[in-house]
Amino acid sequence: MNKFFLLCISVLLVSHPAVAAMTGGGGGSYSSSSSSSSSSSSSSNSSKSSSSSGSENNSSVSNSTTTSYSSTQSGSYGTKKKKKKNIFDPFDHVYGLIRLEKFAEAHQSLKYISVPTPSKQADRLNLLGFTARKSGDLISAAQYYSEALEINPKHIQALEYQGELYLQLGEIDKAKQNLEKIKQICWLVCKEKKMLEKAIELTLN
Numbered sequence: 001m002n003k004f005f006l007l008c009i010s011v012l013l014v015s016h017p018a019v020a021a022m023t024g025g026g027g028g029s030y031s032s033s034s035s036s037s038s039s040s041s042s043s044s045n046s047s048k049s050s051s052s053s054g055s056e057n058n059s060s061v062s063n064s065t066t067t068s069y070s071s072t073q074s075g076s077y078g079t080k081k082k083k084k085k086n087i088f089d090p091f092d093h094v095y096g097l098i099r100l101e102k103f104a105e106a107h108q109s110l111k112y113i114s115v116p117t118p119s120k121q122a123d124r125l126n127l128l129g130f131t132a133r134k135s136g137d138l139i140s141a142a143q144y145y146s147e148a149l150e151i152n153p154k155h156i157q158a159l160e161y162q163g164e165l166y167l168q169l170g171e172i173d174k175a176k177q178n179l180e181k182i183k184q185i186c187w188l189v190c191k192e193k194k195m196l197e198k199a200i201e202l203t204l205n
Helices: 002-015 017-025 027-080 092-099 103-111 118-134 138-151 156-168 172-185 191-204
Strands: none
Touching: 092 103, 092 118, 103 118, 118 138, 118 156, 138 156, 156 172, 156 191, 172 191
8 A cells, every 4th residue: 555655656746747846846947037137136236337437437537627627726826826025114113112102212213224215214204203203302303304305395294293393383384384285295085184184273272
């Protein structure tokens, strides 16, 4: 009986391939599908890799272009930009002393300053007159202002400071004459004109 049962099973296995497929024969089909899928995946990955590579190349080109533009702009900016020249002013120290109201000390410093041009010499004489006047030496101040205006008759500051000196000396008409000179030189608004106008107004009132 057992032999007959085994014989029947053997016949069924041989005569029905579907049964064989159920017992593992379908593995080849799965393998093929897997291989196809793997191939497709590989192809897709290859395509992505190629696309990525292309993108990276494009990015590299773009970065290169940007770098080149940036470099060009930087170079252009560097060549076009004009650096401010440090212009030496021989009176910087004096201005500091004047702001601190150390007029006598500023006056002494001015005596030892040498200047390269007549224009600067007029500035120096004007400052000597200003510091002398602020120190109470009105006679010396008058002399310095006169010398400054001999070099530059249109020196507005010297005219304004000399006008203030005239007011201190009670010579109001001379101060007014200086104001008229300033108005002829300075048609537009200038602080020296306003300063002397105010000083004359205060003196008259």
